[in-house]
Amino acid sequence: MPAKTAxxxxxxxERSPLPAGRNLLFLREEELRLAxxxxxxxxxxxxxxxxxxxxxxxxxRAHHRVLHFVGRRPGITVGDLLGILGITKQSxxxxxxxxxxxxxxxxxxxxxxxxxxxxxxxxxGAALERRLFERQRETVMRAYREAGxxxxxxxxxxxxxxxGEDARAACDLLGEPAR
Amino acid sequence: MPAKTAxxxxxxxERSPLPAGRNLLFLREEELRLAxxxxxxxxxxxxxxxxxxxxxxxxxRAHHRVLHFVGRRPGITVGDLLGILGITKQSxxxxxxxxxxxxxxxxxxxxxxxxxxxxxxxxxGAALERRLFERQRETVMRAYREAGxxxxxxxxxxxxxxxGEDARAACDLLGEPAR
DNA sequence: CGGATGCGTCAATGATACTGACCCAAGAGG
DNA sequence: CCTCTTGGGTCAGTATCATTGACGCATCCG
Numbered sequence: 237m238p239a240k241t242a243x244x245x246x247x248x249x250e251r252s253p254l255p256a257g258r259n260l261l262f263l264r265e266e267e268l269r270l271a272x273x274x275x276x277x278x279x280x281x282x283x284x285x286x287x288x289x290x291x292x293x294x295x296x297r298a299h300h301r302v303l304h305f306v307g308r309r310p311g312i313t314v315g316d317l318l319g320i321l322g323i324t325k326q327s328x329x330x331x332x333x334x335x336x337x338x339x340x341x342x343x344x345x346x347x348x349x350x351x352x353x354x355x356x357x358x359x360x361g362a363a364l365e366r367r368l369f370e371r372q373r374e375t376v377m378r379a380y381r382e383a384g385x386x387x388x389x390x391x392x393x394x395x396x397x398x399x400g401e402d403a404r405a406a407c408d409l410l411g412e413p414a415r
Numbered sequence: 416m417p418a419k420t421a422x423x424x425x426x427x428x429e430r431s432p433l434p435a436g437r438n439l440l441f442l443r444e445e446e447l448r449l450a451x452x453x454x455x456x457x458x459x460x461x462x463x464x465x466x467x468x469x470x471x472x473x474x475x476r477a478h479h480r481v482l483h484f485v486g487r488r489p490g491i492t493v494g495d496l497l498g499i500l501g502i503t504k505q506s507x508x509x510x511x512x513x514x515x516x517x518x519x520x521x522x523x524x525x526x527x528x529x530x531x532x533x534x535x536x537x538x539x540g541a542a543l544e545r546r547l548f549e550r551q552r553e554t555v556m557r558a559y560r561e562a563g564x565x566x567x568x569x570x571x572x573x574x575x576x577x578x579g580e581d582a583r584a585a586c587d588l589l590g591e592p593a594r
Numbered sequence: 595c596g597g598a599t600g601c602g603t604c605a606a607t608g609a610t611a612c613t614g615a616c617c618c619a620a621g622a623g624g
Numbered sequence: 625c626c627t628c629t630t631g632g633g634t635c636a637g638t639a640t641c642a643t644t645g646a647c648g649c650a651t652c653c654g
Contacts, residue, residue, distance in 0.1 A: 323612090618634105
């Protein structure tokens with residue numbers, strides 16, 4: 237990952253009578269309105285495909301999130317998963333319990349601390365997660381292909397910039413090599 | 416069943432230090448996993464600030480969406496708003512009715528078609544919408560400033576690419592000059 | 595007139611989230 | 625051994641956001 241801080245100030249004033257320097261310091265109203273629209277529609281359509289699959293199985297988006305993050309960090313503790321999802325123990329329990337009962341997720345006691353229940357995907361769980369992943373891959377790959385590699389890097393930087401400190405740390409951890 | 420045809424369609428001209436073959440597939444998978452993480456955390460934190468304000472007023476995200484899109488297209492019909500939001504009449508009614516009763520939104524009969532109820536924000540509604548807007552502006556402005564103008568353009572292209580046809584059309588309409 | 599359209603509303607259901615309280619088992623420290 | 629804390633599960637109640645199906649009403653239109 238190139239950690240370039242190249243902030244190109246040279247920006248063509250497309251449809252704006254404002255000077256370029258001001259664009260950097262003052263986010264014009266219409267730009268933010270557009271961002272709101274993009275996030276609303278984009279996020280909705282990003283999740284739409286996976287939602288269909290989940291609905292067939294009587295699951296919701298929350299189940300997918302559990303499958304995703306458990307798949308990303310096998311052996312994660314319940315407490316860490318709660319921190320990532322930002323929900324309460326009870327909310328997680330309502331989703332996690334069926335996933336365990338139906339054989340998508342395993343719970344194994346921690347070696348050093350046997351109070352912990354380390355979570356991992358079963359083959360069945362990994363298969364479902366992959367199915368959901370592939371569906372979303374179509375959506376994201378199309379967007380990436382249309383937008384081009386440079387746009388993808390920009391997308392990542394902006395999305396990351398909207399995250400708070402906690403989310404950034406959690407996101408960084410998820411991207412690291414095997415724990 | 417990987418017929419070699421699919422694997423060989425990979426674009427050749429890229430002479431970057433990127434590894435090829437399996438590693439390329441691995442990178443793509445990791446890229447998409449990262450995209451999933453970014454969208455989850457980014458969208459959540461993007462809406463978090465406005466959600467706090469809404470919670471104080473006993474409202475939810477759905478109320479904000481109505482205020483946003485009605486403010487964006489004053490005089491919009493109920494049917495058009497339903498199309499944009501992608502929800503049912505009943506779901507909208509449960510949110511819209513309180514907004515009208517509490518004086519955030521007005522309903523006025525259409526001039527040409529008196530069956531229509533054209534929606535618009537009152538001063539009170541516009542003030543609340545602006546309050547929510549300013550809160551989100553802080554989040555997005557910080558992200559835009561950190562990422563730079565080129566990244567912002569990339570972000571827009573990618574988000575737009577993830578939208579379906581309907582959402583793109585709706586999004587384009589919203590960005591057009593005053594109807 | 596009769597059908598289609600725009601809108602509101604009824605009832606029932608489900609997914610996702612919350613708070614507060616309580617319990618159990620296991621680690622940590624006196 | 626005996627508390628205190630921590631990781632985890634669970635119960636009860638509540639709220640928001642969404643669904644489907646059906647019905648009513650006013651209005652537009654051929």
